[in-house]
């Protein structure tokens with residue numbers, strides 16, 4: 001235990017030692033992913049680096065002007081659908097409609113075809129952005145001559161790795177998702193027996209049927225990569241690179257993977273030397289609330305407040321569901337702050353305040369906050385863990401169902417299904433989460449303590465490793481050779497075959513020798529006899 005503080009201070013010392021003003025080229029993913037990329041950019045800017053961000057002309061999350069970075073705008077005709085609020089509202093609407101028929105084959109097929117067609121559209125738009133960029137010779141020349149030190153990318157849309165390959169620059173990821181699914185699956189061994197696959201809703205303890213389900217979803221993601229998310233980029237690579245470049249291996253060549261996850265939340269699993277865990281790097285100590293909000297929160301007395309938000313993409317769930325939620329809130333003795341866009345539910349309780357925007361981190365860090373009602377996006381979940389606030393989950397799409405499986409298995413959340421929401425059951429779920437006699441709050445406090453107890457803050461490790469890659473022009477020594485191997489070498493199939501064949505050969509040889517010997521003995525015996 002004694003060496004621990006010493007180690008911590010050494011690490012801190014190393015971390016605050018900056019490498020002087022590097023040049024970072026950032027290829028972000030728009031929408032909620034941008035929010036945490038932006039925080040990393042601000043941290044790098046504070047440490048004296050020059051940052052350039054690639055954005056499309058249709059982006060309204062990634063602003064063109066910023067005190068923290070300069071931007072290069074690529075002209076695009078249409079926005080990427082994930083940043084189009086009207087599109088996302090209708091996508092969500094359809095997902096919820098489909099989930100009303102859950103359990104049928106139709107619902108399964110409709111749910112994933114809805115999801116995949118949405119992903120396919122986004123991927124196509126981003127690959128179009130890349131093509132537009134590569135077609136502009138002047139721009140590419142400028143980018144090349146700018147002599148960046150590193151490319152920082154979110155590889156959920158793998159334009160960043162392709163650009164880094166073209167520019168021959170070291171590559172750092174700020175990552176949780178790839179076009180293949182969860183990022184670890186592309187680089188680290190991921191035994192299907194205890195590593196739950198995306199969409200499977202499994203924990204790390206699986207019986208036979210759950211393991212079957214795990215393998216099934218593995219197959220679904222294989223399909224997604226090869227037929228939905230990869231084709232636009234592979235077509236791009238085939239066109240612009242001569243020597244059969246493969247998108248997945250460009251991704252696997254990254255120097256450092258800053259993974260937006262933490263094992264207080266994720267199930268333990270095998271990992272790699274170039275993976276750095278920065279889950280919760282978006283969280284900060286809370287700042288004081290704006291005075292009107294503070295007055296409202298303060299008026300809650302000892303009961304405290306409940307905070308509800310469905311994240312950046314979804315403003316509300318339509319009038320029917322919103323009225324159920326409003327009715328349940330109205331029954332609570334707590335006050336409620338609800339981030340809500342659209343028409344006010346008719347039955348809104350007088351304890352509930354609707355706001356169009358919420359300082360979520362500051363709200364969750366407020367000492368009067370008792371529970372967080374969320375769709376289960378990871379930014380919000382890590383803020384809840386950081387501040388020790390128990391959760392009521394209403395998962396809607398994407399990874400949110402799996403995230404809630406994790407929180408539930410940690411005993412820090414109740415989960416409700418949005419399509420069968422009723423005032424009675426929702427009220428009960430809320431009361432459970434709020435009840436200090438129930439274990440949710442204590443479990444969340446314990447999780448929060450574990451999350452905070454580390455030698456280096458997640459943001460400090462993130463900036464340290466970006467600078468490390470700039471200082472050493474990459475981190476190839478941390479990267480395994482696995483991605484260069486064909487599958488039969490990776491799994492040692494060739495070795496096993498060789499051993500089996502030589503084993504069989506030895507057995508055959510032994511048998512043949514025995515037969516010869518027997519015959520010889522028999523012949524000699526016969527000769528003696530005669």
Ligand SMILES: *[C@@H]1O[C@H](CO)[C@@H](O)[C@H](O)[C@H]1NC(C)=O
Pocket residue numbers: 089090093094097318
């Ligand atoms: C959602 O769909 C329902 C019927 O399918 C429709 O009545 C409603 O207006 C839609 N809401 C939004 C926000 O698109």
Ligand SMILES: *[C@@H]1O[C@H](CO)[C@@H](O)[C@H](O)[C@H]1NC(C)=O
Pocket residue numbers: 075136137138139142
């Ligand atoms: C190409 O890039 C240059 C430099 O960024 C820009 O001035 C020009 O307008 C671009 N050309 C086209 C056709 O987009």
Ligand SMILES: *[C@@H]1O[C@H](CO)[C@@H](O)[C@H](O)[C@H]1NC(C)=O
Pocket residue numbers: 350351
């Ligand atoms: C809020 O509503 C409840 C019942 O709906 C009522 O008893 C209470 O007086 C109201 N409070 C205020 C401040 O209007």
